[in-house]
Amino acid sequence: MSNKTIVITRPSGQARQLSEALLVSLRNSGFTPESTPKIIALPLLTIAPKGDGFLVEQITVALKTADLAIFVSPNAIECTMRLLECSWQELSSNPVPIGVMGGSSMLALKNHGIGAEGNHTQIILPQNNAQWDSEGLWTELQNLRWNWSTKKVIIFKGEGGRDWLADTLKNAGAQVEAFSVYARVPLDLNSSAWNEIHEMNFAKSLWLLTSSEAVRHLGGAKLPLDLATAICPHHNITDAAEHIGFGEVITCEPGDEALIAASQAWLSI
Known part of the structure; x- marks a missing residue:
């Protein structure tokens, strides 16, 4: 398994769809089980x-x-x-x-x-x-x-x-x-869903952010986001990510295909 981590911050059902699509795309692009990053679902908001x-x-x-x-x-x-x-x-x-x-x-x-x-x-x-x-x-x-x-x-x-x-x-x-x-409904900061986040290497983490409100909630978690990279599909979300202190923020076009392509570009670095 790769030492890189991708964090998907959508609500649970949508996170699962994006995670599955991302894994299929990575497999089709030649990623092996050893080179595929760990994917963590962190539902910052529940609908x-x-x-x-x-x-x-x-x-x-x-x-x-x-x-x-x-x-x-x-x-x-x-x-x-x-x-x-x-x-x-x-x-x-x-x-x-x-x-x-x-x-x-x-x-x-x-x-x-x-x-x-x-x-x-x-x-x-x-x-x-x-x-x-x-x-x-x-x-x-x-x-x-x-x-x-x-x-x-x-x-x-x-x-x-x-x-x-x-x-x-x-x-x-x-x-x-x-x-x-x-x-x-914001994710409780004491939820066990944060456990994997606290244990990961932030310098090797990529966060897929698709909601400005979710990003603002993330800012209250007091994480070392200055070490992490974020991908945002809209300039408003980018502004929110920069405001809470992400070290690098990449803006891509809207849509899952663009998020996946930007994720693969980050993985290739």
């Missing part, structure tokens, strides 16, 4: 779906008159569909178009059959994966040439998070209603 009936009723009513629904993340898709317990097209006489910000969200929609129906749901995604964020989706939405003052937009999100897109839509004249469908 806690909301499930009250009143929220379901609010969402169902809002979607009947919505012109566009935006999911800010795969978690927003999974938690919303779990809440509604029906197909997307059952919620309105005409399928409500959906805006998403990245490939992982597209995959989550596909897993729910959204976009592959007979009368398929329109899905709006930034075409360039370098723009898989709120700003990129807004650029794509502007290409629709809609009169936003006549449009109602529903945004599905977690508690907290960025409000940039909601504010931008409101400033353009849209009626915006946001629903928080999950909460993010």
Whole structure:
């Protein structure tokens, strides 16, 4: 086993998917069991779906008159569909178009059959994966040439998070209603999940950081991050990683493929 370690900081299910994809890519690239790094899952945040009936009723009513629904993340898709317990097209006489910000969200929609129906749901995604964020989706939405003052937009999100897109839509004249469908619960600093972290060689560690909020929580763990390297798929996450003291921070394009390619580049050094 290599003396290098890769730490994946996503919630458990997403961490497992990325870990498996990373291992397959490493094997295909010629890494042997001896040269493959140790991969540690450290779920800095746990996704806690909301499930009250009143929220379901609010969402169902809002979607009947919505012109566009935006999911800010795969978690927003999974938690919303779990809440509604029906197909997307059952919620309105005409399928409500959906805006998403990245490939992982597209995959989550596909897993729910959204976009592959007979009368398929329109899905709006930034075409360039370098723009898989709120700003990129807004650029794509502007290409629709809609009169936003006549449009109602529903945004599905977690508690907290960025409000940039909601504010931008409101400033353009849209009626915006946001629903928080999950909460993010920080990993207890006394959890046994930290044990492997405390024992590893930080100078040989690579951290895959995909959430600014998770990075801020990591900063409270008082670890020797100045010895470690981080890979971040967005400049906001990069700023957060630099702020908590990572020794080296690499910014890559959004998406798991870019994270994996950047990880392999680090391993080859």
